[in-house]
Amino acid sequence: MKLLRVGPPGRETPALLDEAGQLRDLSGVTDDLDPAFLATDGLARLAGISRHDLSPMDPTDLRIGPPLRPGKIVCIGLNYRDHAAETGAALPAEPVVFLKAADTVVGPDDPVLVPRGSTRTDWEVELAVVIGRKARYLPSAEAAMDCVAGYAISHDVSEREFQLDRGGQWDKGKSCETFNPLGPWLVTADEVPDPQDLRLRLWVNGVLRQDGTTKDMVFPVAEIVRYLSQFMVLYPGDVINTGTPAGVALGQPEPKPYLVAGDVVELEIDGLGRQRQTLAPA
Template sequence: MKLLRVGQPGAERPAALDDEGRLRDLSGVVLDIDGTFLSGSGPHRVAAALAGGDLPVLDPEGLRIGPPLRPGKIVCIGLNYRDHAAESDLPVPAEPVVFMKAADTVIGPYDQVLVPRGSTKTDWEVELAVVIGHTARYLESHADALACVGGYAVSHDVSEREFQLERGGQWDKGKSCETFNPLGPWLVTADEVPDPQALGLRLWVNGEARQNGSAKDMIFGVAEIVRYLSQFMVLYPGDLINTGTPAGVALGQPEPKPYLRAGDVVELEVDGLGRQRQEIGAA
């Protein structure tokens, strides 16, 4: 299933795409798309309602597409592609590099991204997002880990490199600025993604291709990331994991590095998970 949330910020309602690509209103079936929905009977009720064909059809004209999930925590994996570690002039990590990102950074896939005040190094990162569907703690195998995945989505892990790398302390300062995690357009349930490592990821800035990678090149794959994280924290339904970005970010470009400025347009996509587009503004 391809699940969405539509409407104005803070007032989104659940929706889904049917087999013919029509937008169907789910507000009469489930309250929202979140951890409670994923861990309970919500997916089964939505599947049955879609099969019945009686759900109201929504007119997409002028309808805002919000983030497809109201997430719990956001856990991120850094330097998870060898080519990105190389362009960042950093060694390939022996274990996953883990940091947190504020959940309130999540916005819709077509919402405006704001360059923070004082920023000169706002950067782009297309990522495969993993959405947890069942509680994960101390998992023992990759099979157990994948059984806890509820779905996948396109994530834009926007980063401010000076805040992240030059201001001391934790990476979170360069990752948790307002609007720094466009998500969606869809949450695609795990049954429609048999091999997440086969997915391609691409990103353009002002129409110029900047990133073109594949999840098969991850240092740590989805199953290992979920298994590994479960040794250090409990992953709950609705939690989001950003799994890293391939090469091609502004940080890895020659000087003068082409960091984002107000007026730029970023487009990104992941195979089968949809496409995003954001205009860049100023905070």
């Protein structure tokens, strides 16, 4: 299933994109796509409903919001071999873990705001993993995959000066407002048979900047979920950003092409849709 939320910010309606590309209203089934929906076997309930029992929606002029309201966002840094190489970092022996504020999440085509004083706002296309059931001290990769509800495109926007040069932890370069466009869809796990065989691409002003594959991950999805569950409880609706391939501005020669107001970023992952954002000043 491809699940999404449409409508004005804060007033989105849950919807489903069926096999024929028809948008269908889920408001009669659930109030929202959120942690509570996932925790109460919402996906299983949806699987048992005929698409024809759901009212069609007119997609004309409908804004696409983020596909769910997440709980927490856990991020994995330096998780692609080529990205670690371009930044001059050694491959990590264990996953590099940090948190990103959940209120950074916006729709896939919403504007991204360049923070005040920023000169090093950067792009990162990432595979997002959405947790569907409580994950605590998972014993195996198989148990980890049983906890995955689905996948989405995540744009882990970063301000590199705030992240790397201002002391403390990475979070303040990652949690600026609008710094996590998500969607357009939450694609359920049954439609992604192998999350380690997906192509990720990102363009800035029409120029291809990132073109990678999840095969290049240092730690695959199953190991990330298993590993995180040893240190924190993952709940339904939590999102994991699993890292980015090479091609970010930070890894480019000088002058590095960091984002400025007016730039347009487009990104896509096989089977998960496409995003498009215009940068604007905060």
